[in-house]
Amino acid sequence: MKLRINGEERDVVPGTGLEELVAALGMAPDRVAVECNRVLVRRTEYESLVLEENDEVEVVTLVGGG
Amino acid sequence: MAETMQDPLGSTPLEVGSFSFRSRLFVGTGKYADFETMRAAHVESRTECVTVALRRVNLDRDAGPALLDYIDRSKVTLLPNTAGCFDVKTALRTARLSRELLDTPLIKLEVLGDEKTLLPDPVGTLEATRQLVKEGFEVWVYTSDDPRLGVRLAEAGAVAVMPAGSPIGSGQGVLNPHAIRILLELVELPVIVDAGVGTASDVAAAMEIGVDGVLLNTAIACAGEPLRMAAAMRDACSAGRNAYLAGRIPKRLYANASSPTDGMIAPAPRRSVPGSQRTESAESTDKTGART
Known part of the structure; x- marks a missing residue:
């Protein structure tokens, strides 16, 4: 199924959960924050959130800034 | 007593919301240039609070070294920003993600007007401040140096007002210290100059007028020697604070001798210099002949 992750279209296995997606990006869950369809996902919900076709996911992390 | 011994000049920590520095x-x-330089510069600066930004994870590159691995959170408080947000909604979402x-309840709110000036958008900034305060954030708000806007942001519930000295990264220093002095009179909240610092004297000058702190990034990070500049900024901040607390002398147009004016040895006979009548007549009123 198709997802939009950080503005890019990606194919993932149907039934992919958010926790798996974050891991597939090489990120530890406590180093990211996630929005699904522009709504913040609490970290405690990563495990239970199963992504659906055409979901828009934002996965952000910390970078240097002023 | 122990505190007095450590700090004979008795400078007090800065309280911003529920945090103390x-x-x-x-x-x-x-x-x-790299995280190692950043870490060393932070140590040299003795800062207890650093800003960080939030950006999308790159999908196609390995994560590489992570910023957080170079910050000791037991010693340094992280202040996430909403830099790069040009509208209220994006700023709010970024704050919630951070x-x-x-x-952390901390957010350095930036709602910017345009990419060229990066000046804050005052209306959006006020709107976003109100909303984030409602959501329980401790809002450190980046703003212009407009004193009345500072008052409105304070009324909206911000915990610190952060006027730009000059545009972000411009290195022009504090362009309108008068506005910031008025802001300091109008708001009781901590006022922290954010942005525009170019060199150490900019920090000292800002601290001397009584601002509660200075936030800077580019001036250290892009200096020829970031570590040395970090040390300079540290010293300038401390020097400016002490000068403010000490209370500077008023400025005067004329000299005011530091050495005693009495008891001078006999002066040499006055030479008459052609065209210097004005000086001569002024000095002729000084009967003692002492240089004052």
Whole structure:
């Protein structure tokens, strides 16, 4: 199924959960924050959130800034 | 008593919302050549609070070294920003994401007007401040140096007002210290100059007029020697604070001798210099002949 992750279209296995997606990006869950369809996902919900076709996911992390 | 021994001059920590800082210098984490340099500069600066930004994870690159691995959170408080947000909604979403990521109520709110000036958008900034305060954030708000806007932001519930000295990264220093002095009179909140600092004297000058702190990034990160500049900024911040607390002398147009004016040895006979009548007549009123 198709997802939009950080503005890019990606194919993932149907039934992919958010926790798996974050891991597939090489990120530890406590180093990211996630929005699904522009709504913040609490970290405690990563495990239970199963992504659906055409979901828009934002996965952000910390970078240097002023 | 122990406190007095450590700090005979009795400078007090800066309280911002529910946080307290001994250092009044706030430093960014952007634009460093590498994280190792950043970490060393932070240590040198003795800052206790650094800003960080939030950006999308790159899908196609390995994560590489992570910023957080170079910040000791037991010693340094992280202040996430909403830099790069040009509308209220994006700023709010970014603030919520940062709170989830860092488990912090702190946010340095930036709602910017345009990419060229990066000046704050005053209306959007006020609107976003109100909303984030409602959501329980401790809002450190980046703003212009407009004193009345500062008052409105304070009324909206911000915990710190952060006027730009000059445009972000411009290195022009504090362009309108008069506006910031008025702001300091109008708001009771901490006022922290954010942005525009170019060199140490800019920090000292800002602290001397009584601002509670200075936040800077580029001036250290992009200096020829970031570590040395970090040390200079640390000293300037401390020097400016002490000068403010000490209370400067008023400025005067004329000299005011530092050495005693009495008891001078007999002066040499006055030479008459052609065209210097004005000086001569002025000095002729000084019967003692002492240089004052």
